[in-house]
Amino acid sequence: xxxxxxxxxxxxxxxxxxxxxxxxxxxxxxxxxxxxxxxxxxxxxxxxxxxxxxxxxxxxxxxxxxxxxxxxxxxxxxxxxxxxxxxxxxxxxxxxxxxxxxxxxxxxxxxxxxxxxxxxxxxxxxxxxxxxxxxxxxxxxxxxxxxxxxxxxxxxxxxxxxxxxxxxxxxxxxxxxxxxxxxxxxxxxxxxxxxxxxxxxxxxxxxxxxxxxxxxxxxxxxxxxxxxxxxxxxxxxxxxxxxxxxxxxxxxxxxxxxxxxxxxxxxxxxxxxxxxxxxxxxxxxxxxxxxxxxxxxxxxxxxxxxxxxxxxxxxxxxxxxxxxxxxxxxxxxxxxxxxxxxxxxxxxxxxxxxxxxxxxxxxxxxxxxxxxxxxxxxxxxxxxxxxxxxxxxxxxxxxxxxxxxxxxxxxxxxxxxxxxxxxxxx
Amino acid sequence: xxxxxxxxxxxxxxxxxxxxxxxxxxxxxxxxxxxxxxxxxxxxxxxxxxxxxxxxxxxxxxxxxxxxxxxxxxxxxxxxxxxxxxxxxxxxxxxxxxxxxxxxxxxxxxxxxxxxxxxxxxxxxxxxxxxxxxxxxxxxxxxxxxxxxxxxxxxxxxxxxxxxxxxxxxxxxxxxxxxxxxxxxxxxxxxxxxxxxxxxxxxxxxxxxxxxxxxxxxxxxxxxxxxxxxxxxxxxxxxxxxxxxxxxxxxxxxxxxxxxxxxxxxxxxxxxxxxxxxxxxxxxxxxxx
Numbered sequence: 203x204x205x206x207x208x209x210x211x212x213x214x215x216x217x218x219x220x221x222x223x224x225x226x227x228x229x230x231x232x233x234x235x236x237x238x239x240x241x242x243x244x245x246x247x248x249x250x251x252x253x254x255x256x257x258x259x260x261x262x263x264x265x266x267x268x269x270x271x272x273x274x275x276x277x278x279x280x281x282x283x284x285x286x287x288x289x290x291x292x293x294x295x296x297x298x299x300x301x302x303x304x305x306x307x308x309x310x311x312x313x314x315x316x317x318x319x320x321x322x323x324x325x326x327x328x329x330x331x332x333x334x335x336x337x338x339x340x341x342x343x344x345x346x347x348x349x350x351x352x353x354x355x356x357x358x359x360x361x362x363x364x365x366x367x368x369x370x371x372x373x374x375x376x377x378x379x380x381x382x383x384x385x386x387x388x389x390x391x392x393x394x395x396x397x398x399x400x401x402x403x404x405x406x407x408x409x410x411x412x413x414x415x416x417x418x419x420x421x422x423x424x425x426x427x428x429x430x431x432x433x434x435x436x437x438x439x440x441x442x443x444x445x446x447x448x449x450x451x452x453x454x455x456x457x458x459x460x461x462x463x464x465x466x467x468x469x470x471x472x473x474x475x476x477x478x479x480x481x482x483x484x485x486x487x488x489x490x491x492x493x494x495x496x497x498x499x500x501x502x503x504x505x506x507x508x509x510x511x512x513x514x515x516x517x518x519x520x521x522x523x524x525x526x527x528x529x530x531x532x533x534x535x536x537x538x539x540x541x542x543x544x545x546x547x548x549x550x551x552x553x554x555x556x557x558x559x560x561x562x563x564x565x566x567x568x569x570x571x572x573x574x575x576x577x578x579x580x581x582x583x584x585x586x587x588x589x590x591x592x593x594x595x596x597x598x599x600x601x602x603x604x605x606x607x608x609x610x611x612x613x614x615x616x617x618x619x620x621x622x623x624x625x626x627x628x
Numbered sequence: 629x630x631x632x633x634x635x636x637x638x639x640x641x642x643x644x645x646x647x648x649x650x651x652x653x654x655x656x657x658x659x660x661x662x663x664x665x666x667x668x669x670x671x672x673x674x675x676x677x678x679x680x681x682x683x684x685x686x687x688x689x690x691x692x693x694x695x696x697x698x699x700x701x702x703x704x705x706x707x708x709x710x711x712x713x714x715x716x717x718x719x720x721x722x723x724x725x726x727x728x729x730x731x732x733x734x735x736x737x738x739x740x741x742x743x744x745x746x747x748x749x750x751x752x753x754x755x756x757x758x759x760x761x762x763x764x765x766x767x768x769x770x771x772x773x774x775x776x777x778x779x780x781x782x783x784x785x786x787x788x789x790x791x792x793x794x795x796x797x798x799x800x801x802x803x804x805x806x807x808x809x810x811x812x813x814x815x816x817x818x819x820x821x822x823x824x825x826x827x828x829x830x831x832x833x834x835x836x837x838x839x840x841x842x843x844x845x846x847x848x849x850x851x852x853x854x855x856x857x858x859x860x861x862x863x864x865x866x867x868x869x870x871x872x873x874x875x876x877x878x879x880x881x882x883x884x885x886x887x888x889x890x891x892x893x894x895x896x897x898x899x900x901x902x903x904x905x906x907x908x909x910x911x912x913x914x915x916x917x
Contacts (some may be wrong), residue, residue: 217915289651289758291914298651308756315678317685322678329674330757358685 206301207382207413208264208287213296215257215282215437254468256282257293258437266301266381269414271428271445273421273452275588277469279437280417284308284386287415302381302413305331309386311371316360320351320370323359327374341377348403349373369396376403382413401426419587421449421527436468453525453570453591461485461493463590470584476511476550477575477583482520484571484592485556495559497566497613498598504556505573507584514547514577518555521572521587522564530564530611533557534574562615565608566596658907665760675767679742680774694775695782697738698730705730709847718849718880721790727783728877729846729870732808735776736866737837743768743816744823744833751917761910762903765820769812776805787877795879804872807895811865814898821909824917845870849881862887865895 257279264270274280285291287298288306313330314323324345328338338345346352349370351362359367385404404427408414418424424431424445431448433441441451461484470479485502486492495501505518519534535555536542572587596602600615665672684690702723709715710722717725743765747754750764787794823829844866845853853861862868868891874881 285755285914286651289649290755292911293651293653295653300649300651302647304649304758306757309752312756313750313753315682317682318678322681326674326678329671330753330759332668332759335670 205266206263206299207266207268208262208301208415209297209299210263210287211261211297213257213260213283213286213298214255214294215279215286215291216253216294217256218253255294255437257286260296260434260437260439262432262439262442264413264415266413267408267411268430269408269416269428271424271431271448272415272417272434273419273424273431273448274434275469275586277471278434280434281308281386282437283434284384284415284417288384300382303332304382304384305375305378305380306384307375307386308384310368310375314359314367314371317358319358320346320349320355320362323370324374327371328378331375331378332380333378337379345370345373345377348376348399365396369399372396372400372403376400376407380412382415383407384415386417419527421453421523421525423527425449425526450525453568453588461491461590461592465586474575474584476509476513477516478508478510479573479575479584479586480506480508480552482506482571482573482589484590494593494595495564496561496595496597497564498561500561501559502556503559503571504554505575506552506554507575508552509548509550512547512549513583515580516545516548516575516577516583518553518575519573520557521574523570523572523587524611525568525570525591527570528611530569532574562599563612564594565611565613566594566599567611568593569611654911656908657904658911660903660907661760665762668760668763671759672763672767672770675763676770679767679771683771691775691778694778698727698734698779699782701730701734702727705847715848716852718851718874718878720792720874720878720880724783724786724790724792724878725849725874725880726847727786728873729844731776731779731783732804732869732873733841733844733846733866734779735772735805736808736812736869737841738775739769739772739812739816740819740833740837742771743812744819744829746816747820747824747913747917748827754917755914761913762817762906765816765906766813769809769816772812773805773809783877792878794877795875797876797879800876800884801873804869804876807865807872807892808869810899811869811895814895814900814902817899817902817906821906821913824913825909840864840866843867849874850887851881858887859890862890863894865891865898867891868895 260279260283272280272283282291284306285308286293287300288304288308290306290308311327313327315326318326324342325335325338329335346355349366349372351366351370354362354366359370362370401423404414404416408427414427416424416428428445430442431445431452432439433443433448433452441448443451462481463483464481465479481504483491483504483506484493484495485504486495487500487502492501503520505520507518509516517534517536519532519537521532522530524530535557536545569592570588571590571592573584573589574582574586575584576582596613599613601608601613687693689696705726706723710717710726715722746764746768747761753759754761784794819829819833843861843864850858850861850867850871868888871881872884872888875883
């Protein structure tokens, strides 16, 4: 008999379009909105805000001590759900009952101030996350050693390397001991070592019998940490199932639109501007969109996008991931130094960046294509780690005389030499 | 907390400590939920401490700013109003007369300046973590107390220099300081909430502060205001504060009376209405900031 930790009933959140990303009003707009009756009808229509439901009719219960995954594409409503659960924003309708203290990790290092030392930031950040001073004092040493910043604890964090900064930020949050922990994508940052440590800490938390809600694009983390997963799409709860089933459903549904993914306006975050993703496609030599590629033949991945303004240093690239969410490789369109020079600035317009994937690279199986558009160290305009999924067909690949599954995500065609070294065997 | 769910009735013992939080849409005027503010009282302390620490680390002159601003204003006032214009100062040396008023005034105007931007400046926190939002403007106001104390020590030094002996009523200074803080918090709550919704506040504020300074008896004594207008004049709570400071320290001006009462009532109205307005707008902050 388990107890309910979170009860969500018909939850809905409506955003006025444009409101979501901090479109504050000016006094003039409000006044003209309020006294706008005299305006011409078409002008008045433009003033009426159009709204979208970021979350609609979502109901579920979470039992105490369970670890629940939440997956969904960008803009599916995951973050909105977590924001409501952690009381950052109010729902428009519905009801949530939460039993116990909620710790939310929607971001690590919230409230960190660069001028303050590591020690000072631990106390500040801890207090922001809802810890008592005595609690922080009791865990101080543990936090410092988890973050491995002992020698720099009295140095302002602006002098920290980004790795140290992240470790410290995560360490504070990880030592928060709420009954319910809500985590959003914090593991997407940091190096592999750090991620491993975070995942370890997360599973410890779960073992202690606390309830965890875990949002991630990292399918292998979801598979490792959670037993059950919610799949959310366009604000609706599509499925709640054991994680293996849910991940499979998520990766195979909606992602493959016959080898092509077109981004809908509501899937593009406002901070992407002036970059606007249009589509990513899997193409054969004749420019035909295809659903599956063959190991033995080259194929093409094409990202189509628009720039509403010129962008300096833009790079558009793809990731290839396995269906378990592990990265196979990353490649950007300006990796080549010559291209990097030539496209140091891209003017406004519509572009297609296309890459040829050579034969004998990927193994058979299912792969996911992620898309990233960014200016290095300046801004990530757009990022979609699950833009498209496709199958690789092993026909013609090396070693297919044995109808077995080969381990590993790559299937290179390698040259072997076999020599007999015992003098001819006589 | 008692749970209404049938399935957990028997075993709710293990969860005696778990608070049940209900999240649902609210609309209109909401309850203030001061208990929540109390639960997070340590955060008020940490945010105030952060504001101070960062300011003193980032500025070259650090604590000197706390003194320079009212002090230089006092110098200018003394030259132009005290000497050249011959504004009366109730028999007290004009520098002391104006500086006594400038200390609580600086506390007030600085609080408005910092607090009105506090929510917008902390937008990254507001969109990521829950805590009572009121803490942000509150911490900005409270951080001003340290500056106030430093400037106050300078006042005592100046009084010694001019051989002005504080009156026996000096013990009432904390009360007038509290009146100044209530006023500052009330106005700050209004301004900070409005600033999230309408960024015009950034442009309104300098004008508002300047205007407010003219209607407060800083450069001139309130005795210049005709008797019959005094109560209306005291509707500005900072009038009550400044008059109180002068009375308690210098023995000039009027003893606390009807004017102080009017100022106090207005200050309380500002605070309570500010809290309710803030609470009403709070639900929009995360989506609009």
